[in-house]
Amino acid sequence: MKLVRSVALYTALALCANPGLADPGIEALRDGSLKKLVVHSAPRPASEAGFETFEGAPVSLADYRGQVVLLNFWATWCAPCRKEMPALDALQRDLGGEDFQVVTVATGRQAPAAITRFLDETGADALPRHRDPKMALARDMAVLGLPVTVLIDRQGNEVARLQGDAEWDSESARAIIAALTAQGDS
Template sequence: MRGFLVVLYTALALGANPALADATAAAALREGDMRKLAFHESPQPVPQAALVDLAEAPRSLDEWQGQWVVLNFWATWCAPCRHEMPALDRLAALMADEGVAVVTVATGRNPVPGIERFFDEIGMQNLPALRDPKSELARAMGVLGLPVTVILNPEGQEVARLIGDAEWDSANAQAVLRALTAGPEM
């Protein structure tokens, strides 16, 4: 009887909270690099911060409201960041039609010519090049080292975080993201 009550309680809890059900399903799929992906118990607010693009035009994460966002904090001088960036670019192409946007934010001192050169060297075609020149967003979100990638739900809240680099275009990463975007089973 006790086992039945645990199953019943879990089913009711997940059914009452679709976002938690999505995260639970996605978390169950983590393998490989995705084992480092830590899901929050509940979505966390993301602070507003002024970002700019390479032409110094103001940008905001609000531009991606309504989509799932893979938000990557990186820097030109960060070797693991440089290693994972091509996988993020491929992920952006693979999941663009599935409601997932990949957004990169160069945080701290990253000269525009260095960002442009790096994007050209590795043939970036699918990623926006945003900057957080004073690390305001990174600090407000508790980004202490690089790279850090956070997953934002369509409401713009952080639901998961991965510290370190990962193969974001792997089959496992895609399965985790598809579980999130699929929503709860009916």
Template sequence: MNSNKTTIAALLALLVVAGIYWFMGGQGKVKMAPVAEEKLSMAAYIKQPQPKDLAPFAMVDASGAPKDISALKGKVTLLNLWATWCAPCRKEMPELAKLQKEMGGPDFQVVELSEDLKGYQASADFLKQVGADNLTLYADQKATALDAVKAPGLPVTLLLNREGQEVGRLLGPAPWASDEAKAIIKAAIDVH
């Protein structure tokens, strides 16, 4: 009797699979409507009520020299934590490069902190490939910065004041070259 139940169950399963295959047009896949391109937004930007000191973390520059967060003092800095394997990170990279080109100077800079375990050179090669090699690059070879800034994932971008304190953050990709983003940055620059 158990043998008959097993045979019947197997035949029913086969019929269900055949029905699904037929329903999908014999193609083996469902055709879906195209998904609209996700628009980048500044809606997730969080302004800190008071500037916050960052927990220490280590990073290295192009020569492999160790740096710490004091390297980010002196200018208002947009610090972007990213990795080459992170699709949303890659999506916002042209925005960051454009922002640096338009606003970078004595008062402001965009700094890329790569969380990529492939190391500094792989990240530098990627920035060059996408035309974002105008950005200052550091590498977090021990992948400790993400934990230090208490971010759940990549990308995360911190807006730092001249003292290297966090004044705002945004988790996820954003339109950093937009007028809205520039207004946020200009307000940070104008605070002396």
């Protein structure tokens, strides 16, 4: 069964990567915990609200234009966040670069020491330590619970959203990211 799913994912990915063939979109690549991913019928502009680096420097999603972004909202007290953090770290470690970034944002009043401890305990050392202490970005993006993960295209538009934890290092997640990054290459 796993082999059949792998073949289906790679076939769908190949179709997405070849503009001359039918494009089933990223919705066809959802499998396992990624079935919870809600793919929007049309891209939506992502927020322009600012957040900050761990050191307090201002940053915004505009700083990531030209890259596909997996934006993850989390908190130190969130058990599902703790569960998915190693998968997010593996995804960033394996695929992060010029075309793609996992951007994690600690939402709300999260003490810097608690953020460091949380990421150290989960082994997540490849992820950025961004903060949204006043919840400006989370509020502007209608984040109502945690974790929430948003896929953003190269133009800065939200294309999909997932409420809850997911296996972000799965074959399905990697196929979705590959399909989104390939869209900008054509």
